[in-house]
Amino acid sequence: MQISDFLFPKNKVAYISASANMQEALEKLEQTQYTAIPVIDEEGKYVGTLSEGDLLWKMKCTAGLRFDSLNTVKVHEIKRRIRNESVSVKANLEDMLELAADQNFVPVVEDEESQLFIGIIRRKDIIEYYTSNITD
Structure with a gap:
């Protein structure tokens, strides 16, 4: 498996x-x-994961920010409270499994240097795969 x-x-x-x-x-x-969803920059690089909690904390901690002015705040200005790590598509399977234990999904990048976002691995898919192989 890769x-x-x-x-x-x-x-x-x-x-x-x-x-x-x-x-x-x-x-x-x-x-x-x-x-939560991945955040991608203009060059297609993974720069983090944005969660509902991040949005709520931004609203709570920004004086005067209201629902009708949310369009004035850019995603890159929002502090992310949890750092979801990415994994290179070329990495070892064990590296990805370690991250999946703590994250609902693992962002996958082309390589560590470029950080070019190519997709995700959903924890749900990992569990389904291993469950079906254990029970077969």
Whole structure:
């Protein structure tokens, strides 16, 4: 097994641009019903994961920020409270499994140097794979 065997490709992943605004991020999370999504910069690099909690903390800690002014705050300005690590598609399977234990999904990048986002690995898919192989 390789990391690429679990890859859910970028063209099927819900993600947000770092240059998008907070209103767009909130709408994306609502639309997908996810609690967190990858953040990608203008060059296609993975720069972090944005969660509902990050949005709530930004609202709580920003004086005067209201729902009708969320479009004034860019995603890259929002502090992320948890750092979801990425894994290179070329890394060892064990590296990915370690991250998946603590993250709902593991962002996958082309390589550690470029950080070019190519998709995610969902913890759900890992569990389903190992469950079906254990019970067979």
